[in-house]
Amino acid sequence: MQTHEIRQRFLDHFTAAGHTPVPSASLILDDPNLLFVNAGMVQFVPYFLGQVPAPWARAASVQKCVRTGDIENVGITTRHNTFFQMAGNFSFGDYFKREAIGHAWSLLTDPVDEGGYGFDPQRLWATVYTDDDEAHRLWQDVAGLPPERIQRRGMADNYWSMGIPGPCGPCSEIYYDRGPEHGVEGGPEADEDRYIEIWNLVFMQNERGAGTSKDDFEILGPLPRQNIDTGMGVERVAFLLQGVDNVYETDLVRPVITLAERLSGRAYGRDSTDDVRFRVIADHARTGVLLIADGVTPGNDGRGYVLRRLLRRIVRSARLLGITAPSMAELVAVVRDTMSTSYPELTSEFARIERIAVGEETAFLRTLEAGSTLFDTAAEQVRAAGASVIAGDRAFALHDTYGFPIDLTLEMAAEAGLTVDEPGFCALMSEQRARAKADAQKNKTAHGDLSAYTELLAAGPTEFTGYTELETEGRVLGVLADGVRTRRASEGDVVEVVLDRTSLYAESGGQDSDAGRITGDGVDLEVLDVQKVAKRIWVHRVRVVAGELAEGAAVVSRVDPQWRAGARQGHSGTHLVHAALRHVLGPTALQSGSYNKPGYLRLDFAWQGGLSAATRSEVEEVTNRAVRDDLPVRVVHTDMAGAQQMGALALFGETYDTDVRVVEIGGPFSVELCGGTHVQHSSQVGPVTLLGESSVGSGVRRVEAYVGLDAYRYLARERALVQGLAATLKVPDDEVPARVEALLERLKEAERELEQTRAAAAVASAGTLAAGAEKVGDLLLVATTAPAGVTGGDLRTLATEVRGKLGQQPGVVLLLAVSDGKVSFVVATTAAAREAGLRAGDLVAVFGPSIGGRGGGKPDMAQGGGTEPDGIPAALAALRAHVGQRA
The missing domain is CATH 3.30.930.10 (Bira Bifunctional Protein; Domain 2)
Structure with missing residues (x-):
C-alpha cells in the first residue's frame, strides 16, 4: 500500500x-x-x-x-x-x-x-x-x-x-x-x-x-x-x-537512495557505513525540501541553522560516498516527484526550493575546499612536531569555526597516516550540546496565560466592521487591567477593552493597528493599540481621557480617517512592491514577512544576493506603473481550494481559516491571501519610493519604501538637496553627479600631492636630525619628537632616512609623534648597533611603559603606539639611560 x-x-x-x-x-x-x-x-x-x-x-x-x-x-x-x-x-x-x-x-x-x-x-x-x-x-x-x-x-x-x-x-x-x-x-x-x-x-x-x-x-x-x-x-x-x-x-524515501546509488556508483545494503550515509541523504533531502517550502532559508541561528546543517550533512555524506560533483538539484527533484501528491506546493514552489538548496550546496563546497587547506596545515604541524595525533581542540575548531565535518577530518587524517583525538573532540562537542540544551530549556516557557480572556473568548468572536465603515456602534464586553478583569476604569487609567463589534483594525498580517477613539455616554477613550487574542477577539488598549467606563456600556469605535487612508496605502503598496519583485526577479522572490503603516512599508523576500541599482530602479518603476494604471482592487471570500485556483499567494508560516479572504489588484498582477485594509484602486496608493535594499539573513533580502504623501515629501527633500548642491556648484541639476565626481577626484589628487610634500619634508629634515645626534659612549642616539607636520604615517620613512645618514657607526633612532592625544613611535637601529646587542624590538620594552605604549617589530626596526603623551620626556630619558649602560 x-x-x-x-x-x-x-x-x-x-x-x-x-x-x-x-x-x-x-x-x-x-x-x-x-x-x-x-x-x-x-x-x-x-x-x-x-x-x-x-x-x-x-x-x-x-x-x-x-x-x-x-x-x-x-x-x-x-x-x-x-x-x-x-x-x-x-x-x-x-x-x-x-x-x-x-x-x-x-x-x-x-x-x-x-x-x-x-x-x-x-x-x-x-x-x-x-x-x-x-x-x-x-x-x-x-x-x-x-x-x-x-x-x-x-x-x-x-x-x-x-x-x-x-x-x-x-x-x-x-x-x-x-x-x-x-x-x-x-x-x-x-x-x-x-x-x-x-x-x-x-x-x-x-x-x-x-x-x-x-x-x-x-x-x-x-x-x-x-x-x-x-x-x-x-x-x-x-x-x-x-x-x-x-x-x-518505503516508496517515498527509497527513490532518493536509488539516485544516490547511481551518482556514487556504490550500492545500498552492502556496507553498513555507506548505508548510514545513504540514509542521511534521503532523510535530510526530504526534510530540507519541506522546510524550504514552508519558508525557512539557511542561516546561522534558529530554524535557518537547522536547515543549513541538514543541507550540509547531505553534501558531506555525498562526498563520503565519493560524489564530488554538485548533486543537490537532482536530489531535491526526486523529493518533489515523490512527495508532491500529498504536498502539491512542492511543484509550484520548486524553482525557489531548488535555488536555495543549490545555493547552500555551492557555498558549502567552497567551505570544504577551505577546510581541506586548514586541515593540511594542521597535519603538517603535527608531523613537524614529530607527533601522529591531531588534537581534539584542533578538530573541534575545524568543525565549529569553519564548518568542516568531523568524519571528513577522520577520513583525511587516516589517508595522511594520522589519527584524531576523538575523545577530546567528543568532550568539547558534549560541552557545546550541554550549553545549547541549557539555553533551550531556559528559554522554554509555559504557554501564554489567557485565562483572563476565557469568558470573553467563549462569548464569541469580535465582529470587525472596518472593511466597510470607520464608525461602528458596539458594546463593552470586558475591561481588563494588567491581565485582570476589572470591569470598570476611570479617567487616566490605561486598560484593555473588548467590544462585541469594532471598526478598529487589530495588528496582523504585517499591518499596524488603527489609531482612533472609542466614545460613549460621558466617556472618551484614546486608542493606543489593538491586538487579537487567539485570533478571535479584538483587544483595544486605551487611555481613559474623560469619564468612567463600565462593562455593558454602549460605545462607538471611530477610526482616525487620515490614519486609515495612510494604512490602506501602505498595505496595498506592499502588495504592489511584492508583485513588482516577482515580475522583475521571477516567481521565486516570495514574501517572507512584512510590516506596513501609514506612509511606510517594509517587505522581506526570499532571494540570494543584493539587488543592483538598475534592478531596484526597475522594481520601483514596475510598482509605479501599476499605480499609474489605476488597477481595480477586488476582494473575494472563498475557501482555500478556490484561493489556490485563483493563484493566491500565502505568507510563509501563517495559518489560514477554511474560509479565506483574497485581495486581487489588477487581475493576475497581484493575488494574495490577506486580511488587511486596502485602497479601491491602485492609483490611490500614490507614488512609491524605494528607500533601500539590504540583507536580513542568509537568503532573505529586505526592501523599504515610502508611499503616498510620505513618498512625495521624501522626493521633495531629495529635490531640495540636489537643487542646493547645484546652486553651490553653479551647475544645472543634471550635472551635479559629474561635478561632484570631478571634485572628489581633484581632492584625492590634492591629498596625494600633500602626502608627497609631507614625505619630502620628512626626508629633508633627516639630515638635521642626524646632525644633531647625541654621542653616548661610542654610539650615536637620535631620540626626539618628530618635526611639526610629520604624522605617524611619515615616521617610518623619516626614521629610515635618519638611520641611513648615521652611516656605519653604531646608532639608535627613536622618533615620536602626537596626534589626537595618542602617541606613535618608530625605533630603528644600525647594523653596528645590532652587533652590539641593541635590537629595535627589545628597546620598545625600555621606553614603551612611560607612554603607555605597546609595539614590536624586527631587530632593525619596530613601531607602535601609546596613550600617554605626557610620558614622552620620561620615555626619552629611559632610552638614553639604557643606551648609556650598553655603550
Missing part, C-alpha cells in the same frame, strides 16, 4: 466517524517553545488548553512534523526520521478512551477492501500506563486483546505532557510484532526493534505543574474536559504494509 493511500485511508476513516478533516499546519508556527511543529497536536494546543473554544468536537489531520534533537543519529537507526507525517484524530471534550481505542483498532485491523489497513490482530500489542486499569480493561473489551499482550509501563514511557505546565495524561501505545527474525520475544518491554510502535493514544485528562524531566512533575488535578490526542506514524505503518525492513525503503 503506497504512502499517499495510507494517508488518505486514515482521513477517510475518521471523516466517516464524524471527524472534521483539518489540513496540515505549516512546519513553522508562532510558538515560543518550538523551532518546528513536532507533533500532530501542536496546532490544536489552544483548544486543549481551553484558551479558545474548539471549532469542532472531533478533528483528524495528517501533520507535517520535524524533530531535530539528535540529528547525528539519523541513519544509524532505521526507525527515526527528522521529517515524518503524524496522522492523528482528536476529541475536544467529546469521546474518550473507549471510542479512541475502537477507532484505532478498526482502522488497523479492518480488511483492505473495507477501507482498513488489514493488520493481523494476532501481531498487535498494547501498552498502558502503570495504573490505568480502565485502559487495560478496554483493550480486552473493545479490541479483544488477551491480557498477556497488554503491558503496563511507567511515566517515562506511557504518560504524556508537553514538557511544561499544562494538559497531560496517561497514554496507550499500539505495537506491531515483526516476528522472531527481528528480535527476542516478550513484547515492547523486551525489544522495540522487533515490536514497532505505530500508534499512540493520549488520554488527556489531567493538568501538570512544573518539573525537571519527563517523569518528574506534580499532577495538579483533572482538566475541566477530557480530550483525546492520538498519533499514528505514517512512515512506520508504510514500511510495515509495504513489506520492507525500515522507513528508508
